[in-house]
Amino acid sequence: MVEIVTDWRGLPERLRGAAVAIGAFDGVHRGHQAVIAGAREAARSLGAPLAIVSFSPHPRRWFQPGAAPFRLMTPGQMARALEPLDVDRLYLLPFDAEMAGMSDEAFAREVLCEGLGVRHAAVGFDFTYGQGRTGSPEGLRRHGEILGFGVTVCPRVDDPHGLKLSSSAVREALKAGDxxxxxxxxxxxxxxxxxxxxxxxxxxxxxxxxxxxxxxxxxxxxxxxxxxxxxxxxxxxxxxxxxxxxxxxxxxxxxxxxxxxxxxxxxxxxxxxxxxxxxxxxxxxxxxxxxxxxxxxxxxxxxxxxxxxxxxxxx
Structure with missing residues (x-):
């Protein structure tokens, strides 16, 4: 069973030191699974737990409180979808005013390094983070070099049948009844x-x-x-x-x-x-x-x- 942790502050050592995949992961679709596979490879190499860093509420809900309903799964469904992927832990971090106001450097240092003590982070090719979305995969890699954790950037994953593997593509299919x-x-x-x-x-x-x-x-x-x-x-x-x-x-x-x-x-x-x-x-x-x-x-x-x-x- 995937353990759910709802903060990054004041964690005991047993909840720190994982190799993590970072993202919203709404749907845990096949594109997400490729990012998680990058973190899983690092976890096995380092002998570290495999964890997911995600957020609640979804950042889109924080920035667009009046947006139409858009979620593809509940936190409980997310945790169950992660089980067969050998994930040990889900960091479901609060996305609040403090998180929304963090610079990309502060997120890497305060949350990933000092809070979670991550040993490796895997992200998708289009990952953005930090206030104003100033952070990028390459930026995270630079922060990791300074702070002492590795970074894997997963390239875009294409389905052999031409499917776009994204949460927005899932929503389009559902809207069409497909x-x-x-x-x-x-x-x-x-x-x-x-x-x-x-x-x-x-x-x-x-x-x-x-x-x-x-x-x-x-x-x-x-x-x-x-x-x-x-x-x-x-x-x-x-x-x-x-x-x-x-x-x-x-x-x-x-x-x-x-x-x-x-x-x-x-x-x-x-x-x-x-x-x-x-x-x-x-x-x-x-x-x-x-x-x-x-x-x-x-x-x-x-x-x-x-x-x-x-x-x-x-x-």
Whole structure:
């Protein structure tokens, strides 16, 4: 399990001295994984722990507090995505006025050297840091030479099929409802994690009980119906079909993820569910009657089961 550390000040020695990869790492996509691989190689060479240096909130949220929701994962999802990459520790540092006001030299000296005691740092080719984004990979390398840690700069990683491996490319794919492209960039399906909330319970009246999850600061994928696979807190997984959006027949003020789990009978209220959006089936629609809606839900369920079956393909 990846250990999460939420500050750089006053750390005991056991939490210092790692080889680190630095960045926002929202999505921990395949491009991010290449940077982490550079840190992992250094960690093995030095006999040091492997750690990630990231920030909470995302720097974009600090500088653009009114920006539309854009996150691809929660801190908990980030930690789980880092586990198979042999990461020991996630430094999830507070991005506040102090951090935002640091010069690139101060960040390297106060945070990386004096605070975390890093032995090596890996960054991407386009990494910027420090007040006004004055810091660059080459600048970090110069600071490292003075402060006593090495620096690896990971070049741009290109997918052989022409995919751009970036968080913005993931968001573009999700906005288009192209879940296969998003998964190809991420290396896994995009998933929304959240607490199951009480809703208006309309689904129960038509035999379709749903687990309702607020989207919070997640970016909004294309509104519509999805084939999904959900993981319960006890580790069990269930296939299902979900509506994501504002529900035209009974309009919502805020978009909601409403998940119907196939072959599940139980109470999920208050529990945390992680739902993979495996395939986009269709857009949102308004139906003239409840009977017409029920017919379409049955069709959606059949389509979702077909996609999610072994060997199934997206529509």
């Amino acid at each position: 879940m296969a492209r998003a998964a190809a960039i991420l290396g896994r399906p995009f998933a929304i994690e959240g607490e199951v909330l009480h809703g208006d319970k309309r689904g129960r009246t038509i035999g379709v009980p749903t687990a309702n999850i607020a989207l919070g600061d997640y970016m909004r994928p294309a509104y519509g119906i999805y084939a999904v696979r959900a993981r319960l807190p006890d580790g069990r997984t269930f296939d299902g079909v979900a509506s994501l959006g504002v529900r035209p027949m009974w309009a919502l003020e805020e978009p909601l993820l409403e998940v119907w789990l196939f072959d599940f009978d139980g109470d999920l209220y208050g529990q945390t569910l992680e739902t993979e959006l495996v395939a986009y089936l269709r857009g949102e629609e308004h139906f003239d009657s409840l009977d017409a809606l029920k017919v379409q839900i049955d069709a959606d369920a059949r389509a979702a089961r077909a996609v999610l079956a072994p060997g199934g393909t997206a529509c």
